[in-house]
């Protein structure tokens with residue numbers, strides 16, 4: 575591929591033409607919901623002594639992915655929200671962040687850019703290669719594939735084959751959900767050019783596949799949000815947070831008609847009023863076919879005052895993950911919906927109608943939601959919608 579790109583050798587990656595001062599920049603891509611954020615969180619927790627700088631690019635106006643990554647490590651990410659990095663973000667903005675992260679004071683060993691699920695990886699790779707910063711070197715393209723949805727994704731987007739052909743490493747994720755995992759692995763291998771193809775569940779791959787790790791004792795901790803933003807007070811959040819009960823069709827640059835995201839719309843929804851679990855389940859059960867991805871956090875108010883519920887829908891797959899509210903956290907529902915041919919106004923109205931008007935929890939109200947909560951040991955698979 576390009577100068578500086580890595581090759582996998584017997585399960586380990588090697589950065590070529592990298593001087594000791596140069597920090598590899600790894601592009602982490604993959605279709606909507608394939609498991610990029612899950613993999614990035616795994617890397618952040620399992621990178622031994624290596625210090626990772628993360629740049630997270632969300633498609634929707636609310637930065638759900640950035641929250642998921644930052645939430646795990648105390649705001650140690652840079653967020654480039656509302657639009658695919660490959661079009662909507664100015665190259666110079668990416669350069670500014672790369673420069674900041676690559677500054678020797680940060681002590682960062684590797685930078686991972688998590689692309690939005692609709693980004694064009696070759697554009698991202700081009701942007702990294704175009705950076706003239708001497709302190710960084712392109713570190714390779716990692717593509718995450720959802721093994722359970724792979725056939726469907728390829729049918730919807732034949733362009734995915736092209737993305738795989740460019741990859742240096744393909745993580746075939748969600749092996750636990752794929753009844754024909756062997757078939758998917760063979761297919762992916764036939765579509766890649768030179769990539770290592772690694773099966774995974776919940777993105778648990780050896781970080782050494784992506785970069786050379788330092789021993790654990792060298793770990794010096796993650797950076798603060800301020801470190802990454804250069805103490806300039808700019809938090810990179812341009813979403814419509816705090817806009818109660820509000821929803822909006824997010825604007826995306828449609829110059830690049832050949833891009834995956836040209837056919838997709840996203841809707842963001844924020845509410846300070848808790849949602850009623852039965853109404854939300856009715857909404858989710860009847861969600862339109864084109865609404866491929868839902869992610870975010872739900873406040874069910876008195877129905878569970880201790881937890882917010884992270885929600886993920888990918889195709890017909892649906893899960894809720896209860897997470898304790900932080901003491902200083904705003905009790906908000908924040909959702910991003912992404913799909914093709916979706917009616918943003920109607921979806922927004924339907925979500926607004928899910929807001930609760932009852933002051934008390936009804937006793938069995940959460941049952942429908944709890945069907946989609948995974949057991950703590952992660953072994954059982956709750957029922958999926960018909």
Ligand SMILES: Nc1nc2c(ncn2[C@@H]2O[C@H](COP(=O)(O)OP(=O)(O)OP(=O)(O)O)[C@@H](O)[C@H]2O)c(=O)[nH]1
Pocket residue numbers: 604605606607608609610611612613639690691692747748749750751774775776777867869886888893
């Ligand atoms: N069963 C199963 N679920 C997984 C696995 N990996 C991720 N998930 C779930 O899949 C959903 C989507 O995962 P994410 O990591 O948010 O996917 P993403 O690629 O970052 O999503 P986008 O940012 O929308 O493109 C979440 O509910 C994850 O918990 C896996 O290996 N097995």
